[in-house]
Amino acid sequence: MRISKWHLVVYAAITLFGVLAAVPNILTPAQQATFGHYFPARPVTLGLDLKGGSHLVLEVDSAALRKARMDALLNDARAILRRAGERASAARLSGTTLTITLADQAALDKVLPEVRKLATPTSALGFATGASDIDVTTSGTVVSVALTEAGINERMSAAVEQSLEIIRRRVDQVGVAEPLIQRVGGDRILVQLPGLQDPTRLRQLLGSTAQMSFHMVDQTVDPNGVAPRGVMILPGANDPGKYAVEERVAISGDRLADAKAGFDQRTNEPIVSFSFDSTGARQFAEITQANVGKPFAIVLDGKVLTAPVIREPIIGGQGQISGNFSPQEATVLSALLRSGALPAPLTIIEERTVGPNLGSDSIRMGLYTGAAGFIAVVLLMVVLYSTWGLIANVGLVLHTILTIGVLGLLGSTLTLPGIAGIILGIGMAVDANILINARIREETAAGAGAMKALDVGFNKAYATIVDGNMTTMVGMILLFMFGSGPVRGFAITMIIGIAISMFTSITVVRLLMRDAVIRRKMKKIEIHSIFGRVWSLPSFSFMRGRFIAIGTSAVISTASIILFFTPGLNYGIDFVGGIQVEATSQTPIDLATVRKKMEDLNLGEVALQEFGQGTSVLVRVQRQPGGEEAQTAALAQIREGVAEVIPDANFERTEVVGPTVSTELARSGFLAVGLGMLAILIYIWWRFEWHFAVGAIATLILDITKMIGFFSLMQIDFNLTAIAAVLTLIGYSVNDKVVVYDRMRENLRKYKTMPFSDLIDLSINQVIMRCIFTSVAILASLLPMAIWGGDTVKPFAWPMIFGVVVATTSSIYIGGPILLFLSRWWKDRETARAPGAAGTPATES
Template identity: 35%
Template sequence: MNTSLKLKISALIFIIALSVVTIIPSFYSSTPDWWKKYMAPEGLRLGLDLQGGMHLVLKVNLDKAEEDSLELAANELKDLLKEQGISAVRTKSDTGVVLFTLPNSGAVDTVNRVVKDSFPEINIKVDAKEGSFPKITVTLKSSEIDFIRTHAVEQSLEIIRNRIDQFGVAEPVIIRQGEAEIVVQLPGVDPKRALKLLGETAQLEFKNVADAAGINIGLLAEESRTAGQWDGTWSNREEVAKLNRALQNRLPENTKIYIEKDTDSKTGKEIIRPILLNQQIMMTGEMVKNAQVRISNQFNEPYVSIDFTSKGGRVFAKLTEENVGKRMAIVLDDVVRSAPVIREKILGGSAQISGSFTHEDAADLAIVLRVGALPAPVDIIQNMTVGASLGQDSINKGMTSGLFGALIVLGFMAIYYRLSGLIANTALILNILFLFTGLAVLNATLTLPGIAGIILSIGMAVDANVLIFERMREEYTLGKSVKSSVDGGFGKAFWTIVDSQVTTLITAMALFMFGTGPIKGFAITLSLGIVFNLFTALFCSRLIFDTFYSFRALKKLSFMQFVKKPNLDFMRIRNITFGISGVLVAIGLFAFIQISRGNANMGVDFSGGSLLQYKATADFTMDEVRTVFGANDLKHANLQEVEGEHRLIVKIKSSEEKIGDLSEQITSILNTNMAEKGFVLEGQSEIGSSVSAVLRNKAIQAIFISLIGVIIYLAMRFDIR
């Protein structure tokens, strides 16, 4: 055995040992903490379909979305009137209405013209009484209100989906429920951090600090607390809102009390203090292009660096130029994160948000700023823990069938290819070990699409070994020696294997880059599988052959062969094969058109349907429920158990039935077949598809890009060849 072979064997043994040590914490929970710390600490995670997770119901505050849109339009109108030389003074008004007082009756025509040209979404009503300043009432048009309320939920859905995607949660379930609710299911995450990430509106605003000369906010707040107008809790936003309402006649016009958060540099404790800000929004987070976490050189603390768009950079430069010497507050979700004094005009189109941040807080803030603010606040109205959507019975059956299939493949390879087949089986086992190790190191979440990627990569690994062995058989049949046959088999199959694996890898990379959710999960496992396929087929298998040969244990190559001399004249039957191919292509195109037109039999993930929530009076198992549903032609219903609460969640495609009829049917089935469990329907609602139009479009985009990539690769390869 030469030195090179010894080094290769040693390297492979080291990689195998390292993989085993790394993967153990994922399957053995009692591993010591020091072991987990250095070897994939989070390990391999399971998805919702395999282990369950958080079940949240979020409600979008549509009234606030409507109010914010009116506020933005009113501020823009005021600015445009100011450019026209008209000073419109805003006065207090009811919710849903903005009231301006004009300096003279001559300004009314200008207001009408500006609104007609620039504000098609608002209505104005003029009140010009003789002897008094004219007043205009601004409201949103009913069509605009309908648009805002409809799109606020849809926009919130996509923003939440993007936040979760950047947060690193693989394959969550995110669906619309009813008019203003969003259902989110997350596998294996930190609940507190997830709740904060989802609930944060991330409305970034820049406002000027008001001149509070002669105003003692602390004294006014204490007087209001004594009078019972608020409870004195600065950290409670609702209580601060009560304080603002109580003091609205004692504060300067168009100002409001906010809270400012800071950290004591000595004790590290959070400091909350009141601060008075002007109500006018100088700039919003819509002009933010990017946000990244940075570490301060001075204090070694994390902060968030934000880069503005080109327009945002110009606005920020003008804003700082006009307010030199004044304090500008950076407000995030009604909390002042910092309020520095502007020393000079700031160019470069960037700013920073500092404050009491941990690295995780700063990272999450950067995520929500990059993705964008929610169009309206969301409230978490339900928080539960649900079991695996597949059910333990289905998981066990899947594992059994997978193991059975693997044994059949291993057995076939051993019987048909003899010793070479055993070598291929060894390489295949190493492939699976390396693949799961890679997933554990990446902290990937294993779900059904991911398992599909693993199975596909295993099939490709077997195919690679078959190509090598058939080439070896051809070489050996020509009378070459064992060593020459092995060398020839690996050498002649090399580029065929590389081409097949790389073209698939191009597709997987396109799916990962442009896909989201389940598409990414599939792409990750498939990509890792391809990389390890090449390693095990071309390196590990060859190394085992060389080792056997060096010990003189490989004296001949023995294979089974069902057909000794295959002699199929493909050109003679080309018309038949062309015809079959043409029919299959036509069927595929027809199916694609039908799917794009929505005529396919889509499941609840694609078409939406109904969500029913039941409460039982006694314990039940998912095996029992699944059996009952299967016996009543409801096998495709998505069933989940709420752990520890005797609750059952049913998601099912509605088809042409009304939701009421469907719920009555399912309730009747449960109470007829499982009467002793006492199922009672707690709630029902319509839900949208978990695979949104945006996600579908990204998937189609990824497919087309991957096709282009494969064509380019093949053109280059065959041109070089």
């Protein structure tokens, strides 16, 4: 209990810094503008599920990038052949290999050096490695050119970086406030746009390559026939017609200097005016002078925007694009042209949109459920520990403030699952205070004075707190590593909360309790509830009923496994992919009409869920065949169909998860669960003994199977939030078992001759009240979330409530019997190996 002044200064500095970091979250925008720079952190950023907006993950099309490079190599190789006097048709593409077949060695000697010059050093693409991006080999008079892996990787990296800048320019030009645009992995880009809820406009803005070019129209070719060499048949962008245009690019879109949306003064129709740079203006003048009276096609991403007839030479380098545009389409097109073309197509592989109304409801529900959960825990501590509970509550308040402060310092984004993480963290932080107070009570009952009870109680509780929190921390770290989006937000708030609870419980609460003892000059610490002395359960022999307990657990787990297969888990779109749209109306919605309309779209299996007193409907459609593009196309059909049968429909939330993302999320989610159990096994083995570790994992498997059965029975969405619930259960369940194991380890040292079954009973009876109190505290924090938390956290809260009950009962009734079985099995095995030995230690008898 001796604390140096330097320690007090450090504790005070950490606390003050954390409180100052949290203060900006209660300032108004005006106060933030005036005083914000005086504080060490900015307010915590709210996620899109709290303030509304759109979230997209785009993937660079690596196949298109490879094809573009190979097409360029083919054109360059044919140009080399023509200059060398060889047939251009000698160069052909076969998959991802360019083959040049030459007539003789002399032709090879002329062509090969020029082909080798086509290599682009990877230093030109990003890093100065000096390696070539192509591999040139020869076999006789045949030259083969293939792309190197290093070259493709460098080209992909450069394409992603270039795409990032182009997307930023596009987003800036449509005026979205505070966008988040960042690279994710090697070939993906994350875009979060607060306040933008029009996914159709967003897909046009971000998914379009915007590769513009100008071509002459070949009027001698029938656009409905077969195109001869040098001519390509392209569809119209805004009309059903087809156009026969020359493959040769007359002017590249790279020559565009500016583009603006406007209106034609004669017809008042929306148009896009453009201008070329000096080189483009000269080329444009030459082409229009030489082709008066001929149509000139403006091509964007393989579609003809318009093909006006050149009436007269255009000298100024300016023109306009018209073609049945809406004002919004003209604005998007001008933004695309100004920002430039993407180096490769971007595919939207994940899309989530939340309306502002749903976001504001989420904030309100998050605050309400958070406050209700916090108040419930605070009241529980006062009921259990009276005045000493108030000291614990000071630690809880500080824990909450510091958690918010650290989130602000890290620049983390707070989502609704993140709020759930804070609330659950408060419930789990109570566990440390319950352990400490329980230990102090025991020391006082054994006759220790006030300061000694405080000292010994904290020391004995410390090891248990560290072991219990470390097992939970392992699961949260893995959830952060393998999770995504809001699930990672939940994990980071839990990690921060667990770390801060260690500080507040071991330092702040200890200092306050020590100060109370010294100021009151207490001789003895009496920790009672507000109703007087805390009653204790009578001693009970849990091992005598072990066969009934294990049998009951086995039956429930077996039933859960059957439920896993029939009816099975209700996998959310995170894992199976697909489309989900939530719409609301001012009047009750006729589900039969909506279902009929959705079935008429022929999009496969459709599921409808009604809620909100019949004024809200959730439409789920299975994953569409045909890749990622098919998902976004189906979303447009669903929105149009819902709007048709519900004229005042307000789309609160849309989600599109393609097959690539759903497969990755499923793999990473189940991998996180598996690695979490393995890490916990290793940690308990290291801190205790092998049979403790195996017993914990065996009990844990039984707990998880029951939770999976609960998901199957209740048909709750099994998505990433469900994986978060499973991993949290793993952490909590092992935490609970570590408390029991820690008491067993302590008693093994104290009662060396006691039979192991009696020792297990003694240990469980000593900690059973702590297990019950902690479980009640966790349930008190979770119940408001389960009742009022909304669809985002309910798939987490209800299974967690069930899981806490299961974990607590298994710690009491299942963990001990399994440990006893393993201990006796090991004893019999050792006896069989050494029949002449005296046997095993008395502690294992």
